[in-house]
Amino acid sequence: xxxxxxxxxxxxxxxxxxxxxxxxxxxxxxxxxxxxxxxxxxxxxxxxxxxxxxxxxxxxxxxxxxxxxxxxxxxxxxxxxxxxxxxxxxxxxxxxxxxxxxxxxxxxxxxxxxxxxxxxxxxxxxxxxxxxxxxxxxxxxxxxxxxxxxxxxxxxxxxxxxxxxxxxxxxxxxxxxxxxxxxxxxxxxxxxxxxxxxxxxxxxxxxxxxxxxxxxxxxxxxxxxxxxxxxxxxxxxxxxxxxxxxxxxxxxxxxxxxxxxxxxxxxxxxxxxxxxxxxxxxxxxxxxxxxxxxxxxxxxxxxxxxxxxxxxxxxxxxxxxxxxxxxxxxxxxxxx
Amino acid sequence: xxxxxxxxxxxxxxxxxxxxxxxxxxxxxxxxxxxxxxxxxxxxxxxxxxxxxxxxxxxxxxxxxxxxxxxxxxxxxxxxxxxxxxxxxxxxxxxxxxxxxxxxxxxxxxxxxxxxxxxxxxxxxxxxxxxxxxxxxxxxxxxxxxxxxxxxxxxxxxxxxxxxxxxxxxxxxxxxxxxxxxxxxxxxxxxxxxxxxxxxxxxxxxxxxxxxxxxxxxxxxxxxxxxxxxxxxxxxxxxxxxxxxxxxxxxxxxxxxxxxxxxxxxxxxxxxxxxxxxxxxxxxxxxxxxxxxxxxxxxxxxxxxxxxxxxxxxxxxxxxxxxxxxxxxxxxxxxxxxxxxxxxxxxxxxxxxxxxxxxxxxxxxxxxxxxxxxxxxxxxxxxxxxxxxxxxxxx
Numbered sequence: 033x034x035x036x037x038x039x040x041x042x043x044x045x046x047x048x049x050x051x052x053x054x055x056x057x058x059x060x061x062x063x064x065x066x067x068x069x070x071x072x073x074x075x076x077x078x079x080x081x082x083x084x085x086x087x088x089x090x091x092x093x094x095x096x097x098x099x100x101x102x103x104x105x106x107x108x109x110x111x112x113x114x115x116x117x118x119x120x121x122x123x124x125x126x127x128x129x130x131x132x133x134x135x136x137x138x139x140x141x142x143x144x145x146x147x148x149x150x151x152x153x154x155x156x157x158x159x160x161x162x163x164x165x166x167x168x169x170x171x172x173x174x175x176x177x178x179x180x181x182x183x184x185x186x187x188x189x190x191x192x193x194x195x196x197x198x199x200x201x202x203x204x205x206x207x208x209x210x211x212x213x214x215x216x217x218x219x220x221x222x223x224x225x226x227x228x229x230x231x232x233x234x235x236x237x238x239x240x241x242x243x244x245x246x247x248x249x250x251x252x253x254x255x256x257x258x259x260x261x262x263x264x265x266x267x268x269x270x271x272x273x274x275x276x277x278x279x280x281x282x283x284x285x286x287x288x289x290x291x292x293x294x295x296x297x298x299x300x301x302x303x304x305x306x307x308x309x310x311x312x313x314x315x316x317x318x319x320x321x322x323x324x325x326x327x328x329x330x331x332x333x334x335x336x337x338x339x340x341x342x343x344x345x346x347x348x349x350x351x352x353x354x355x356x357x358x359x360x361x362x363x364x365x366x367x368x
Numbered sequence: 369x370x371x372x373x374x375x376x377x378x379x380x381x382x383x384x385x386x387x388x389x390x391x392x393x394x395x396x397x398x399x400x401x402x403x404x405x406x407x408x409x410x411x412x413x414x415x416x417x418x419x420x421x422x423x424x425x426x427x428x429x430x431x432x433x434x435x436x437x438x439x440x441x442x443x444x445x446x447x448x449x450x451x452x453x454x455x456x457x458x459x460x461x462x463x464x465x466x467x468x469x470x471x472x473x474x475x476x477x478x479x480x481x482x483x484x485x486x487x488x489x490x491x492x493x494x495x496x497x498x499x500x501x502x503x504x505x506x507x508x509x510x511x512x513x514x515x516x517x518x519x520x521x522x523x524x525x526x527x528x529x530x531x532x533x534x535x536x537x538x539x540x541x542x543x544x545x546x547x548x549x550x551x552x553x554x555x556x557x558x559x560x561x562x563x564x565x566x567x568x569x570x571x572x573x574x575x576x577x578x579x580x581x582x583x584x585x586x587x588x589x590x591x592x593x594x595x596x597x598x599x600x601x602x603x604x605x606x607x608x609x610x611x612x613x614x615x616x617x618x619x620x621x622x623x624x625x626x627x628x629x630x631x632x633x634x635x636x637x638x639x640x641x642x643x644x645x646x647x648x649x650x651x652x653x654x655x656x657x658x659x660x661x662x663x664x665x666x667x668x669x670x671x672x673x674x675x676x677x678x679x680x681x682x683x684x685x686x687x688x689x690x691x692x693x694x695x696x697x698x699x700x701x702x703x704x705x706x707x708x709x710x711x712x713x714x715x716x717x718x719x720x721x722x723x724x725x726x727x728x729x730x731x732x733x734x735x736x737x738x739x740x741x742x743x744x745x746x747x748x749x750x751x752x753x754x755x756x757x758x759x760x761x762x763x
Contacts, residue, residue, distance in 0.1 A: 070469065071464060072464030072467075072469060073469075075460070076461055079457060079461070181550060181579065182550070192481075194489075277457070281456065281457055283485055327465075328450065333414050333453070334414050
């Protein structure tokens, strides 16, 4: 067992040689994947990366701050449409040509616009809890979809919107491989941000709010600020993921952002492990792989999918990450 | 000097690229072996549009029958179905898997405007043979990329024009209203009715839309009543169509309903009950029970998949997706390539299949059928009202 002597060691993101080995293996796997996987497998890898980003954002809200969201796909939709319109409108502006195309700004714009709506949804959350908050967020998700359906100027209506191909300077990101690097660089960066956030005073404030908001307020945590911040950060991740999704699929249609999707995101977070960043990754990867992998199972997919979710919850209430921690502990103390 | 060497490098690169690009075509044609033809589709087998997945099951059962007969020119068929749950991202993944990993010769059908739109560019870029995506015709009209696309599916817009003209000219009704689903399908119907009425110097007295999520259409029916409509043209899903018919039946006087062919399945009589009596519906192939060949095919399908008995029209519609393609394979002969298949398809002129009748393709023509006929539904049994009504060929 490792002896921790300093606060920095306790806070370190990667601990010991095993940790660094793991990071190195992961890096090799991520960098090797685009040369090992074939076209549609890369596409699936890209979709999984996007789901991971959204799931991490949702976990910050649900797992860390204890605020439930049943309409998270609304933020994803806002991010997707905001980024698409931004990039379409500014594609010809000289300033952005000089920056190498507006697409990466568009990703931030997608995230930021979702964050603004995150704050708006977060405001009622100051007074609402549990089932009441669920209904507000549920309503938000449904409203966003209905507004998009009925506002063709924004959504292209049911004809949908075709998304321009992103580019950095002279490079067009029009292959699965180039999109893979875009998506997975985003996954790595946003995961690091999330890790650091949870280790900072902000993350601790979130957890304090979740465990008891009265106690948190007594100890000096600004309830209003941190609750709305949690919504804003979470929505930013969702919006960013939505913008990436727009680029990867290159087509947007309001029915893509339905209630089922919100439920799937929540399932990813819960199956993976509430209040853990790696858990979001595990959950998003497992449930997305199930969806794609079982497309052959056809009409039995919902049954299999539901059974897996129930099974994971029954065997491991802490989610996949909880199981992983147990395995890790077991291997460390082995052969005891 | 430097310029020359740079040009050489560029030329060399271009040559390498050309060789690389030529390699796959030099190898065997995708999806064809001496003994097998691989086809695939993505369909909503789960989720909100699951009943439409019956079309894929219809194709599957029919190909099974063809295989039992020994296939075509010694080749049997393998048909790969993938479930997309009516979700575009999953449809894209499925189609790409079918093309890139399974290696299908072509994609048969596809349900949902959004799903078809999401894979459209991919299909064109990769020159995949695509038979009859079950969507509106707009994306194909005037599109230069549809060389490998063949469609035997009616055009909603033209169908709506025919329905509106029939209501005015044959039934002598003056006050025409539209109830439509707020999407591509419904909007095409609405446009058709508007344009047909405008040509007659009229306009719809009410245009009422509903959403897929609506669970009750009685308010919508009240608006039709307030407009004192004599005829209602309906563009809806089976469930909403039944709800609309039931609500409209409460009105006094009761308006005449004319519905899109998508509601031609006799299952509507069971969903809507007596409210579906008297509804006028088009079809693009003869109904089961009115045509021996169609009955025989339905029997073949049901023997191989008994579940299809309750979804007869949808299952037969699946057969209409594949039937002209099989004729193309027959005509292309044993030396099958993608181009020989296209040439064979283009040679199909006024061809009668077992379900589809009067199919014509040609160089520059990808719209295989351009006619429908109208029937009146009485107790779930169609009574034929008109002969074939033709509409313009547009793509």
